[in-house]
Amino acid sequence: MMKLPNWRPPTLTTERLVLRAFTEDDAQPLFEHARNPNVTRFTLWDAHRTVADTMLFLRDYAVLRYLEGMPEPYAITVTPDPHPIGACGCFWAAKPHQTMELGYWIAEPFWGQGYVVEACRAVLNFAFTEYEPERMQARVIDGNTASERVLTKLGFQHEGVFRHALLRRGNFEDVRMYSVLRNEWTKSGHESG
Numbered sequence: 001m002m003k004l005p006n007w008r009p010p011t012l013t014t015e016r017l018v019l020r021a022f023t024e025d026d027a028q029p030l031f032e033h034a035r036n037p038n039v040t041r042f043t044l045w046d047a048h049r050t051v052a053d054t055m056l057f058l059r060d061y062a063v064l065r066y067l068e069g070m071p072e073p074y075a076i077t078v079t080p081d082p083h084p085i086g087a088c089g090c091f092w093a094a095k096p097h098q099t100m101e102l103g104y105w106i107a108e109p110f111w112g113q114g115y116v117v118e119a120c121r122a123v124l125n126f127a128f129t130e131y132e133p134e135r136m137q138a139r140v141i142d143g144n145t146a147s148e149r150v151l152t153k154l155g156f157q158h159e160g161v162f163r164h165a166l167l168r169r170g171n172f173e174d175v176r177m178y179s180v181l182r183n184e185w186t187k188s189g190h191e192s193g
């Protein structure tokens, strides 16, 4: 679904959070969190070294995804502070098979407060309604227990381990595959939450 150049995913509001599209004004505050190597311990992307890395994420990655009409990446903000503290979103992993993928991260001072579950629940409701994927998957690098817990709390099932499926920073990593299917999400009760 190709969108107009200025299309942005609609703002989603939850009890404690506002999820909105990124703008270039987010570069500096986002950089302060994205530069933290504790955040990127289990991510595909590396810690940002300079604000130019963050600007590249905002200008190239985010703008391209919005052009494709994807609800990704969403800036996670804690009401009433408009500054981004992380990102989450869904994108087509395999559109012909109606499979989307969920991704997320949040800044270290905000860990352990349930924010990612709350943010992802809203994004998943939006994605299942607007894009109608049959399958929503998420991949977790082995060892990222907190991320696995997030997925379990969202009703995802662990499907298996892809051994040494990822060469990252010179190491082969095992990757855990999780998914939730459309009918499971609909029945899960997350929609009302």
Ligand SMILES: CC(C)(COP(=O)(O)OP(=O)(O)OC[C@H]1O[C@@H](n2cnc3c(N)ncnc32)[C@H](O)[C@@H]1OP(=O)(O)O)[C@@H](O)C(=O)NCCC(=O)NCCS
Residues within 6 Å of the ligand: 038, 039, 040, 042, 043, 104, 105, 106, 107, 110, 111, 112, 113, 114, 115, 116, 117, 139, 140, 141, 144, 145, 146, 147, 149, 150
């Ligand atoms: C993983 C991450 C997204 C979790 O987000 P969060 O908002 O802190 O998640 P929650 O507050 O909902 O906590 C998730 C659960 O993990 C648990 N948890 C936290 N750290 C843990 C750890 N080191 N080991 C085991 N469980 C852990 C929490 O106790 C919580 O479970 P509970 O609700 O049953 O107590 C966040 O830590 C993060 O952004 N990490 C860096 C980036 C990243 O790894 N992204 C995911 C890539 S797949």
